[in-house]
Amino acid sequence: MMRKEEIQKQIEQAVRDVKAQNPMAGSITNSVTVNFVANAQLAVGGSAAMVYLPDEGEFLAAAGNAVYLNTGTLLPIHAESIPATAQAVQKAGKTCVLDPVGIGIGAVRTGILTKLKDCKPGVIRGNASEIIALASLWGLSGTSGTNNTRGVDSTDEVSAAKDAAVALARWTGGAVAVSGEVDLVTDGKVVAHSYGGSHFMGKVTGCGCSLGGVVAVYATVASPFIAALAATAVYNLAGQRAERRVTAPGSFQVRFLDELYLATPEEIAQNPFTLETL
Amino acid sequence: MMRKEEIQKQIEQAVRDVKAQNPMAGSITNSVTVNFVANAQLAVGGSAAMVYLPDEGEFLAAAGNAVYLNTGTLLPIHAESIPATAQAVQKAGKTCVLDPVGIGIGAVRTGILTKLKDCKPGVIRGNASEIIALASLWGLSGTSGTNNTRGVDSTDEVSAAKDAAVALARWTGGAVAVSGEVDLVTDGKVVAHSYGGSHFMGKVTGCGCSLGGVVAVYATVASPFIAALAATAVYNLAGQRAERRVTAPGSFQVRFLDELYLATPEEIAQNPFTLETL
């Protein structure tokens, strides 16, 4: 197991590499927050490209080292394009970042998310309810089968999703990030708890989606666990800093994007987290 | 007929209930302003969920007390999903908020809006030209048949839409809100005129759409008339306050979201309006 200092060093390196290389992480994502996802990816130093069509998803899988897949606002074409892209990413040995937004709503979404089990996404990111629901949908042991998602919001605490997150990470061999008051990132062997953020992040749509997009940017240059933890750290840091400057969510989102851009590799690596060995 | 004080009391209660309960009002809405709709819904204390597919619209109808339907940027799937969702909302005895954006453009839109007549949306919100065009499309008496919509903008004054608004409200048994320099809200028995707002609201896309989304949030806890008037009041208040702080529309939108969040139940209830009995 990596020591904390080693993890911090790798986070710092990943952030630095992204700022230097401007790597592209393509996305198939929802129409509500797609602009925020792209701007967050650009703010941390990456490059964005969003598509809907199957062969364009396959292009993204070939063109970049990681792809972000988000099931937020599904159209009929997504039933084909999301699984096709996930398979192309897997075949290319690259990293797929999955955000199972809205899991439990509708037959198309359930069909897509069921198919993605065998694609073993390198990073799965969601709120507690989504992570619990996905582990349950995939029939992974240690998960209860209860689904407390309500639309796109979580009704569960992060701690309640720990077993599900670990089970998912062990299945994929990658990492799982659970967003909440204290965020949890695990690779199935170790659990990191990342601190910071802001209550305003629940008052701005897309803080979760755009975090997923930023995980994908870092995953172009780092392991799933480091990418997920680095992205979670910069979100916690930027959220905390932005909150100090504003009194309401409109200004918060603007300042949050600013802070994503301004955060240095050292600061992101030093954002507080604790480690727990499983 | 309710006295003004009783209306103010109910507005205050609706705003308070939304802030306390964080109710979800799902939407099928356009891709131009969907992010603004969601952020406005979150700013006033609600929760947002946007979908495209028919069975997902039906899920929203089951999951929340109100659904927002906006015909802004139609895709082929909307020909099925918007009517199916409106019917599901009606069957469940819940409130549908309809925003007939772009009425008069294209066969799909006309087909959808024609079908919605029998779904009797609890609240219809639009600019003057849209309200006149919808009453005309539905063949309601007292309306002329002229259609002065130009793309998505109004070319009519709010006062010119009064008869159409009343006719629509009497048909649906709900409420109609007409946005303009002085906004009009009617339940077919009384007409309220709501004051405030900003000239910048015509310089930021989605002030109308997001108002519809906020009406839906309030409609989860209040009658159509109170929901429409409460949402109109908070928009007029936030618009006026935001304008005082800024000199241009980019900053206006940010500050407007802030003011939506900061407005208290008392302030919203006290925003100026007059009543006229029909």
Next chain:
Amino acid sequence: MMRKEEIQKQIEQAVRDVKAQNPMAGSITNSVTVNFVANAQLAVGGSAAMVYLPDEGEFLAAAGNAVYLNTGTLLPIHAESIPATAQAVQKAGKTCVLDPVGIGIGAVRTGILTKLKDCKPGVIRGNASEIIALASLWGLSGTSGTNNTRGVDSTDEVSAAKDAAVALARWTGGAVAVSGEVDLVTDGKVVAHSYGGSHFMGKVTGCGCSLGGVVAVYATVASPFIAALAATAVYNLAGQRAERRVTAPGSFQVRFLDELYLATPEEIAQNPFTLETL
């Protein structure tokens, strides 16, 4: 050939006419930046309307003097609606502004862009790689066939796209605008180099797309060359001014929209540019 003073006079008149007439320029554009496109069009004094369906694109071609077509995030319906709209615009003798975003990615995009050759879009706007790729796709002489697009970003310098831009403008009989550090606008006879802008414009998604939308607004009242140069000028001016006020891209985008709104016709006409006769 027009003298510089004559060009400046026409730019000033175009900006003034748009502010006075609030002309609509409809769009078929991508979901990532559609909100920014609409808000930029509104900020300069125009009106926006976005659609997806073929008959609605034809409505836009009939309703306004110019239409903006952007191939950014294609859905299956776009294979029909973009060419149908371009043909309707051409038939009506109006101006089509084409932004070949993502050229080279996927069969649908290539099919659409191939078809648009015969529609001779009045203005083509893109980054250097996109302009080179489009001239190559259309088999225009003086272009190499190399395609250095990477997702939606350019990997070429503006100067490298000069021959391709001139060849495209000569084919269409309209104008071509190439965005980069120094922007290039040509009508095939003269090349204008427009100065200003900000490094933050590459850190905010949609500065290119929204520029295309603003070109379309100016094209409702001016020639393709004047419209392209006026839009490029206001972007360079607003970008430079916004950069002075901010330290990061979130605030930059807000301030940039403000500056688009605040720039006067005289200031836009006086933004620095040089002319080169071919």
